[in-house]
Amino acid sequence: MDLFLWVKALHVISVIAWMAGMLYLPRLFVYHVDAEPGSVQSETFKVMERRLLKAIINPAMIAAWVFGLWMAWELAAWHDGWFHAKFALVLIMSGVHGHLSRCVKTFARDENTRTARYYRILNEVPTVLMIGIVIFVIVKPF
Numbered sequence: 001m002d003l004f005l006w007v008k009a010l011h012v013i014s015v016i017a018w019m020a021g022m023l024y025l026p027r028l029f030v031y032h033v034d035a036e037p038g039s040v041q042s043e044t045f046k047v048m049e050r051r052l053l054k055a056i057i058n059p060a061m062i063a064a065w066v067f068g069l070w071m072a073w074e075l076a077a078w079h080d081g082w083f084h085a086k087f088a089l090v091l092i093m094s095g096v097h098g099h100l101s102r103c104v105k106t107f108a109r110d111e112n113t114r115t116a117r118y119y120r121i122l123n124e125v126p127t128v129l130m131i132g133i134v135i136f137v138i139v140k141p142f
Contacts, residue, residue: 004071004074007067007070007071007074008067008071010063010067011063011064011067011068011071013063014060014061014063014064014067015060015064015068017056017057017060017063018057018060018061018064018097019126019130020056021052021053021056021057021060022057022093022096022097022100022126023123023126023127024052025049025052025053025057025100025103025104026100026119026120026122026123027119027123028045028048028049028052029049029103029107029112029114029116029119029122030116030119030120030123031045031116032045032046032049032107032112033112033114033115033116033119034116037110038110042110045107046107046108049104049107049108050104050108053100053101053104057097057100058101061094061097065090065094068090072087080140081142082136082137082139082140082141082142083136085132085136085142086132086133086136086137089129089132089133089136090133092129093126093129093130093133096122096125096126096129099122100122
């Protein structure tokens with residue numbers, strides 16, 4: 001069996017899991033904003049957010065990076081323009097991931113000052129980045 005195909009499959013699986021979490025976490029924040037700090041509902045959101053981040057989003061991002069870099073090395077993609085564009089968007093996505101991680105910690109301390117509207121807008125950022133990444137990988141426009 002071709003190892004590259006297994007790595008590619010694992011990369012796609014990792015990216016799907018990463019994106020699922022990146023799309024769901026800000027939605028949890030939208031609802032968490034309306035929960036009274038210290039309430040049962042707020043404490044439930046804290047548990048959901050922490051588990052989503054630690055059990056799904058973080059491991060999926062690490063796996064996506066490991067398998068993606070392995071494939072880039074094997075394909076010598078470092079020289080291709082499409083790869084540079086994709087890599088830039090993945091770096092931005094990783095930055096959004098970091099921001100969401102900080103938001104989880106802020107909610108855990110009951111220190112959130114952002115509105116539900118902020119999190120609704122933030123919820124769209126991973127989608128836009130994902131669209132760009134997929135176009136660069138599939139179409140390879142340059």
